[in-house]
Amino acid sequence: MKTLVTYMTQTGNTKTIAEAIYDEIEGEKEIKPIEDIRNLEGYDLAFIGFPVLQFDIPPNVKDFLSKNTHGKNIAIFMTHAVPEGFEAIHSWTGSCAQIAADANIIGTFDCQGELAQPVIDMLLQSDDPQMKTFGDMGPSTKGQPDASRVKKAKEFAKGILAKLQ
Template sequence: MKYLVIYYSKTGNTRKVAGAIYDALPGEKRIKPMNEIHTPEENDLMFIGFPIMQFGPPARASQFISRHAAGKKIALFVTHAMPCMSDDPNQEAMLEKELNRCRAACSKSQLLGLFHCQGELSEDIARELIASGNPLLMEFAGMRPLTIGHPDPEELEQARIFAVGTITP
């Protein structure tokens, strides 16, 4: 089996998860940032990762998936500022909506699984979100203290487990 791990990462969180997934995979494997790929080399399974941006997958990730992963086996890994578990049902519902948009971007592929975890909202990004004027994005900026340190070692271990579970028949 030949595996490709492809990621888009603006501030490094998704890259960390990509590294954990790559490390856990056996045999023939490659890891590459999305922007370095024109045409993905031949593979049996692509792990494709990106951060959630503006409540769904970033346009470049959706485009990559529709151009290069139609009809192919893929697994997604996603990072986001929202906590995976929340006491607030609105927050839980919003995260589920965001993840469903990621799944929807893969409607023409064979999606084998989706891993997601929290990723630190950097200080620069928090400032960018505040400047956006979008009240929901401004609210995200206020979440920064709760995101610091993510993905943490336990989440990276969960990513490794996800990789192995995805390739195990």
């Protein structure tokens, strides 16, 4: 069985989770940024990860999911600044399921990732009160994903692999 871990990252949080997942995979495996993957031919399973940006799945990831996941075993992972359990996470997971409707989505993982300081500064300067509130949340994301999140990501990976055996 050949497994791919592919991810988008801007500040490294999603990469940290990708590497944790990769560590748990036995057998033939590859880890690559999503921009280096042309398609999923030759892989039996692909873990696909991204950061939530502007309350949505990044456009390049949407594009990748819609073009490449038909008939494929995939597992999704995402990082976000909002706390785990936040209502909107269901809609992001739902969007992935809609976009990759022809894929076999084996599971989804999400966890908090630190909001970069320039983004916090920009949000705090915004005239939009909602954006300011989001910026106020920034400091509470510091250090994420921490060791406990990394451990959960590894458990997620093990669970996905067990389902395919």
